[in-house]
Amino acid sequence: MGHRMRFRKQAASRTSFDLPSHTDPAMSVILGEGANGLPMLSLAHPSGSTAELYLDGAHLTSWIPAGGVDALFLSRAAEMARGKAIRGGVPIIFPQFAKRGPLPKHGFARVVRWQWLQEEAGADATRATLELVDSEETRASWPHRFRARVTVDLAERTLAQQLSVESTDHEPFSFTAALHTYFRIGDLRDAAIVGLGGAAFEDHSPGREGVRETTAGLVVTGEIDRIYVGAPSTLQIADGRNARTLELRFDGFEDVVVWNPDERGAAALPDMEADEYRQMICVEAAQVSRPVGLEPGERWEGRQRVEVVPGG
Secondary structure, eight states, X not given: OOOOOOEEEOOOOOOOOOOOOOSSTTSEEEEEEOGGGOEEEEEEOTTSOEXXXXXXXXXXXXXXXXXXXXXXXXXXXXXXXTTSOOSBSBOEEOSOOTTSSSSSTTOSTTTSBXXXXXXXXOSSOEEEEEEEEOOHHHHTTSOOOEEEEEEEEEOSSEEXXXXXXXXXXXXXXXEEXXXXXEEEOSOGGGEEEESOTTOEEEESSTTOTTEEOOOSEEOOOSOEEEEETTOOSEEEEEETTTTEEEEEEEESOOEXXXXXXXXXXXXXXXXXXXXXXXXXEEEEEEEEEEEEEEOTTEEEXXXXXXXXXXXX
C-alpha cells in the first residue's frame, strides 16, 4: 500500500478569520447551548441534513443526512460535562492513541475546549472549523507547541472531517491520532464492514499481531478491538436493518481501528448502557502503527469522508 502521509511547510503565525455572511439562510452554523449548557454548533444544509458539533473536544455528536436517520451513535448514558470524554459521536484522538504512551488514554484533545474560528456558507457544503492551540494546560502533560484544527463539511448525504496538526515548536515531535467514529447501525447482527479482506491487523489477544483478515465482509459477533495496519483507503459499512450503506473514504490516515465492546464490555462501561453495543460499531480513521513526526513549521493532515447511500 502506498504511503499516504502529507506534510506542508508553512509559517507559524496565527491567522484570524472574518465570518462571512450567509448566502442561503438554510445553510448555517449557529452557536448555542447543547446538553447541560455546553457550547454547541448546530450545522444545517439546505437539503435538510444537520449536524451537532460541541466545542468541548471538537466533538461531533450527531449527523442526520437529508431524509435519513442519525448516522452517528451517541450513548443514552453519555456523560455530557466539561472535561469529560463523550461516549459516541466522533472523539478527536490526539496526541496519543489509547495507552500507547505516557498520557492518559487517547490524549487530551477530546476533553479540552476548542475555539470556533470560522463558518463558511458555500454552494456545496456547510463548514465549521475549530482550533486548539497549546496552552499551559496541554504543556503540563505534553510539552510541545502546536496548532490543531478540525474542519467539518456537511452536505446532503455526506460528511467530511479533516484533522490537521501544525508544529509551532522549536524542536521536532511525534504523535498518534484518530477520528474515533461511532457509527449508528440498526443491529450489529445485520451489519458488515466490507473492504478489509487481506488487511493485516493486530489486537489485544496474544499472538494475534500480523494476522490478516480473511473475510470480504466482516460481521462482528463478539468483542473486537483491532488495528488494521496499512488499511484500504475506502470501506463500506452495510447497515442492513436501516437499509443503507455507509461509504467511507480516508486520506492521510494509514490505519483503521474497528471496535465494539460486546455485551459484557458495554456493561462494564459507566457511560454506556449494556444493550447499546448492538446499535454501534466504531470504524476509525487512525494513524497509530507509525507515529507522525513533525519538524518545526511542518503540518500534517488526515481526512475522512462518509456518504450515506440508500440500500444495505
